[in-house]
Structure formats: C-alpha cells, structure tokens
Amino acid sequence: MRRVGIVSAGQTKFTKDDSSIESLLVSSVKPLFDESKDLSQKDIDVVLTSTNSNQKYLANIVSELSGISPRIAHSVESLCNSGTNCIVSAFSYIASGLADVALVVGAEKTDSPGLVLDWDVSRGQYKHPIYWSSLFTSSHMRKYGTTLEDLAYVSAKNHVNGRANPFSYFDRSYSFEDVMASKKLTDNVRLLDCSMPCNGSASILLASEDVANKFKEKPVWITGIGQKSISAGFTKNSDLSSMQSTSIAASDAFSMARCSPREIDVAEVHDAFSICEIMALEDLGLAERGRGAKIVRDLYETGSRKVNPRGGLIGTGHPLGATGIAQTIEAYRQICGESGKRQIDGARTALVHNMSAAATSSTVMVLRS
Amino acid sequence: MRRVGIVSAGQTKFTKDDSSIESLLVSSVKPLFDESKDLSQKDIDVVLTSTNSNQKYLANIVSELSGISPRIAHSVESLCNSGTNCIVSAFSYIASGLADVALVVGAEKTDSPGLVLDWDVSRGQYKHPIYWSSLFTSSHMRKYGTTLEDLAYVSAKNHVNGRANPFSYFDRSYSFEDVMASKKLTDNVRLLDCSMPCNGSASILLASEDVANKFKEKPVWITGIGQKSISAGFTKNSDLSSMQSTSIAASDAFSMARCSPREIDVAEVHDAFSICEIMALEDLGLAERGRGAKIVRDLYETGSRKVNPRGGLIGTGHPLGATGIAQTIEAYRQICGESGKRQIDGARTALVHNMSAAATSSTVMVLRS
Known part of the structure; x- marks a missing residue:
C-alpha cells in the first residue's frame, strides 16, 4: 500500500448565508490553491465531493468551476460522515496507485436534506x-x-x-x-x-509519497x-x-x-x-x-x-458534508x-x-x- | 497494485413498477447471494450504492436490509456513470489493500432526479x-x-x-x-x-486475488x-x-x-x-x-x-445508477x-x-x- 499524505487545505467561515451549494464548494477550493503555490489544476487526478445536497454531478461542476479536468470525479454521501468517507475513498485511489493527487471538497447548506433520516x-x-x-x-x-x-x-x-x-x-x-x-x-x-446546522465548506488535498513533497515540505x-x-x-x-x-x-x-x-x-x-x-x-x-x-x-x-x-x-457549527473534512x-x-x-x-x-x-x-x- | 476480480452478480428485470429505491437495491443483492453459495454476509468489507436518488444513507440501509455489517459504506453519484464510478471506487479499496470483498449495488427509479442536469x-x-x-x-x-x-x-x-x-x-x-x-x-x-428511463437494479461483487477463488472458480x-x-x-x-x-x-x-x-x-x-x-x-x-x-x-x-x-x-432500458453495473x-x-x-x-x-x-x-x- 502506497503512503498517502495531506499537503494542503482550505476552508470557509461557517455561516447561515444563502450561498448555493456550488458556490460553497468552490469557495473552499480557492484558499487551498492560494496555500499551495506549486499546485496547478493539471496536477489533480481525482475530485470527490462530500455533501448531502440533492444537487447532482457536483464533483464535475466544482471541477469545471475550478478549472480542473480530473480523471475521477463523483459525489459521496453517508450523512454526517460523508466527509471522512470521501477522504478514505481518495486515500484508496492514491494508495492503490490509480491516482497521485486527490482533492476532497465538502459542503453543506443549513437546510440540508441529511439532517433527518426519513427512512428510520x-x-x-x-x-x-x-x-x-x-x-x-x-x-x-x-x-x-x-x-x-x-x-x-x-x-x-x-x-x-x-x-x-x-x-x-x-x-x-x-x-x-x-x-x-x-x-x-x-x-x-x-x-x-x-451542534448547529449551518452553511460551510472545507477542502483537503491528498498526495502520494512520490509527489507529496512538491506541495508541502512536511506532509502529514x-x-x-x-x-x-x-x-x-x-x-x-x-x-x-x-x-x-x-x-x-x-x-x-x-x-x-x-x-x-x-x-x-x-x-x-x-x-x-x-x-x-x-x-x-x-x-x-x-x-x-x-x-x-x-x-x-x-x-x-x-x-x-x-x-x-x-x-x-x-x-463551530455542523455543516454535515464539510464536518469530517474540517476535523481532518x-x-x-x-x-x-x-x-x-x-x-x-x-x-x-x-x-x-x-x-x-x-x-x-x-x-x-x-x-x- | 493488487489484482481485483469479479466473482458474482445479480440483477432485476427492468420495469416501470412503483418499488421504493430501497426495495430495488435489495432485490438485486439476493440473486447475487443465491449465485455464490460460499458467500456469507460476513465476507463483505465494503458496500457502495450507485444511484441518483435523493434518499440518504442508502449504503447503510441496503446493508442492514441484507444482513451485512460492512466496514466501508456510502453512496456514489455521478449521473449516468454512477455505476462504473462505484465499481472503480470498490476496485481501489481492494487494489490498495484496504478491503478484500466489495459489493456494489446500483438502482434507479423511472422518475430519477438525475434525468436532467438542472445546473447546466x-x-x-x-x-x-x-x-x-x-x-x-x-x-x-x-x-x-x-x-x-x-x-x-x-x-x-x-x-x-x-x-x-x-x-x-x-x-x-x-x-x-x-x-x-x-x-x-x-x-x-x-x-x-x-434510451428509456425505467426502474432497475444491478449488483456486482469484487474480490482480491487472495480470496476471489473462494467465490468463483474463474474470476473475471x-x-x-x-x-x-x-x-x-x-x-x-x-x-x-x-x-x-x-x-x-x-x-x-x-x-x-x-x-x-x-x-x-x-x-x-x-x-x-x-x-x-x-x-x-x-x-x-x-x-x-x-x-x-x-x-x-x-x-x-x-x-x-x-x-x-x-x-x-x-x-433494455436505462435505470441510471444501475446501468454501468448491468453493462459490467x-x-x-x-x-x-x-x-x-x-x-x-x-x-x-x-x-x-x-x-x-x-x-x-x-x-x-x-x-x-
């Protein structure tokens, strides 16, 4: 199994404003690029979105809005631990050798449909x-x-x-x-x-050991x-x-x-x-x-x-799909x-x-x- | 990278009946177990669901309904190629060594919210x-x-x-x-x-080379x-x-x-x-x-x-989240x-x-x- 490191991150302030889910997602990707000056959109193989939003195709939408054209892109949902499910999935793409650099972006709105599990x-x-x-x-x-x-x-x-x-x-x-x-x-x-439902977004960048040092002197x-x-x-x-x-x-x-x-x-x-x-x-x-x-x-x-x-x-507030990423x-x-x-x-x-x-x-x- | 094989599969007839998304998902898991007599619920490390349904926590719901208690479980969405995104994700969990056996279950209803991408x-x-x-x-x-x-x-x-x-x-x-x-x-x-939107479900089982032969003499x-x-x-x-x-x-x-x-x-x-x-x-x-x-x-x-x-x-019809799995x-x-x-x-x-x-x-x- 290849080692996987965290090399950059970005986050928005948690609020109750009325931003769209797409805007929320993109707004935590920008500071991540600001932090990693050597990171280019072309480096990113995988974009996974973590959210309970009913909006579809969000990984592709956030990719297009951020100028990224990844190989692998999809949304992950598992209620309040969507964020860490997404991170572990990105980990596995890199650990397996299918990818080298993965962006995980989570966001949620205050009125998320993931707040109550209707099925139960x-x-x-x-x-x-x-x-x-x-x-x-x-x-x-x-x-x-x-x-x-x-x-x-x-x-x-x-x-x-x-x-x-x-x-x-x-x-x-x-x-x-x-x-x-x-x-x-x-x-x-x-x-x-x-905990209080709110709006918020958090992004994290994972990289294989081979390339991690390009983006961060000491990866985690x-x-x-x-x-x-x-x-x-x-x-x-x-x-x-x-x-x-x-x-x-x-x-x-x-x-x-x-x-x-x-x-x-x-x-x-x-x-x-x-x-x-x-x-x-x-x-x-x-x-x-x-x-x-x-x-x-x-x-x-x-x-x-x-x-x-x-x-x-x-x-700090609990924007479901962003929480696990903000914790990480x-x-x-x-x-x-x-x-x-x-x-x-x-x-x-x-x-x-x-x-x-x-x-x-x-x-x-x-x-x- | 570890080799990953397909060792079992199950499918439902595509219809326009009014089954719930949960029933659809479960109905293609049963024939998969019928086909693989040596497969037990305990063998399954990963359950990933592929759908555009707005229902949440479906991987955990289908796991509970099927008697499975996996380590990794979440839903994957990427409109019409949700199914193959899900299969590749399951592949990466196994190829990396994080898991040995992964069940991928896809389903969709005729009136799927994934039929039209509102964002565009x-x-x-x-x-x-x-x-x-x-x-x-x-x-x-x-x-x-x-x-x-x-x-x-x-x-x-x-x-x-x-x-x-x-x-x-x-x-x-x-x-x-x-x-x-x-x-x-x-x-x-x-x-x-x-192609015609319809109801349908398809399930596939992936396994690492180490254990694949337990479930299928000649894995694919x-x-x-x-x-x-x-x-x-x-x-x-x-x-x-x-x-x-x-x-x-x-x-x-x-x-x-x-x-x-x-x-x-x-x-x-x-x-x-x-x-x-x-x-x-x-x-x-x-x-x-x-x-x-x-x-x-x-x-x-x-x-x-x-x-x-x-x-x-x-x-044959196109139940979005099931299609890529039925093709595979x-x-x-x-x-x-x-x-x-x-x-x-x-x-x-x-x-x-x-x-x-x-x-x-x-x-x-x-x-x-």
Missing part, C-alpha cells in the same frame, strides 16, 4: 437526532451516573475552543452557566448541548484508518451507553497505525451532542469506561485543548504547527472521529507527522 | 438530453455524412439483442422500419433513438481502467462529432490493460441515444473515424452481438460463458463504456478472463 420509521415521530441523543444520555446517566453538569462542561469547553477558530459559526461564546440555563429540548438535552501522513457500519437504524445497537461502530473503527485504525490511544496528542471527536463526546472518548480508548465525563471536566478546568481544539461541532484539516494543522492560538505544543499524532446517524457508522483516522 | 443553464430551456444528442447527431452528420438510416440500425440492432435478455424492460422488439417511422422529437432524433479480472471528466456543461467540448472524455478514458484503459482495441471480443457501449454508439465506437478505437455507422450496419446485417449484446441502453455484469457473463442465447463464442476480453451528461465524463474498463 422505527422511531415514529421521534426521528430527529435530538431523540437518539436523549436516549444515549439516559442510558449513560443510568450506567455511569453522568449528570447534566457533566454534559454542560463538554459544550462550554468546545465553545471556549471555538472562540479561537476564525471559521466558527459563532460570534460569541457560551459559558457553563449559559449551557445549564439553555432551553430544554428533552428531559436531558438542552439547546446548547446540540494518514497512517491508520478504521470504518464500521453497524446498521442504518439505531435500534440495532444492543447498548446505548456506548457506540459500537466507533469502538471497532478505533481498534482497526490503531491497529493499522501501529499505535495506541496513549500516543494521541490531539483528537477531533464527533460531538454532535454533548453526550457524544463523553461516549466517544470512552469508545476511542481515550478514557476508561465511565471516565469520559471526568476527562472532559479536567480538560475544561486546565484549559487543555487536546480534545476538539477547533471547537468541535458544538463550538484541524488535525493536519495541529501536526504542521499551523493552528495559531489553538496550537497544542509538539502535536505529532492526531485522531479524527466522525460518525453518522446515532453512531450507526463511524470513521476513525490516525494522522502522524 | 447554458442550454436554457433545452436542458433535456435529447437536445445535446441532437447537436451531436447534426455535427456527426455534417462531418461524416451519417444518415437517419445509420441511426436506425443502432436502435434496431440493440432491440434485436435485447430480446435475448430476460432483464430487458421491453416485451417486444422494434424493427428498423419501426425506428424510421417513430415520432420525431427533434429534426434528427426519433423516439426510438432514445478488471485489468484496465480509464476515467475522464472534461467539464460539467457540454459547451466545453470543442468538437461535437466526437467525445473527448471517452477517447482519453479508452486510451488510459487500454494502456493499463496493455491491450489494444483489436483484442476486444465484446463491448458494452453507452448508447444513451443512437448517435452515441456510433461515436463511441470511433472514440474507443473500435472503428476508424467516420466508420462507426458502417460497423454498426455490418453487425446488424451479420447478426453479430459483439457490440451491446445485452441490448445496450436502447434495447454482461461483460462478466460473456467472459464466463454464462450469457445463454446472447453468448459470443470464446469471448475472453471485454470492454465497458459508461458516460454522463453529453459525454462530459466517461469511464472505460477492460475485463479479461
């Missing part, structure tokens, strides 16, 4: 993701004694981190007290426990990949206090990367709701079972940015030492966790310098 | 594919003297071939005279020059792949009498397969409209420039099934000697050509025994 009628009128997150929360509370305060630390921490991210949707921060006082949507999920290597789909409906989960697809994906990613959770310097974790970050830390092996909330509180109190330095989904960009920037005020000193090994639909599927990637 | 406003009210096919036809007629009779031979030949295909949409055949007499939609495109190998996207709007084509994306994809596929057009025993060619088959034969190197129509007429008069033995898109299945069956009444004696090397949106993008694959 097992939940009747309770289709909105708020309801599964509420069940996850109840289950974790019952098993481990997790509290509403524990959840508020996740959101407050990620809002603090998001304030140092110029691409964040929010122009203000929300405190622990704000979260505690925010409107209850269910018994145990408050408005500020939820994708050394571990794990993916797992358990089902499409969350009722197949036997235990709602953990996310089986995340555990399996993490185990595979660490095994491929030949590293352990202890070596992770920085983690981008899919905090669609507060409870998800606590559960993910446990499922990824970054916290012992039942200790996820404690870890989050320690991070909050010490001001550590180790988990979700960019602000996560809660602190943060991991890349941290390893490159390019994260500015968010920089974690000496970050060498990063983890990205991206999931869909009540964790019925997950992607985990390990990135290293 | 360069054509004003003339967005329907009939209009670009009419411009292609005019251009080819001007340059090479192609006639309405030449076009009618394409359709008549493919309707003859389609009669021997149990999965065809049509329950009757249309003769040369029927095509000549059919309703004119433009000056030079008649109703029977067009994908030895050549070429893909090219020129643009999204057809006005970027400099010359409408040939399809540049097809020429480039063919050249790359033959180069990778280390073979020449002369070695092709059977070709599945994307005859969305009659003119497309004539132009494709020329762009693929299966006919000299300007000789495509002559080749088609010779095939018709001698009863040869070498080009579009399954009936092509015109003779025919190439596989022909090489396996499993094409029944359609069998071409001694077929060892096959070509598949699948394209989208006025040939703004094309895929070409070479398959060998």
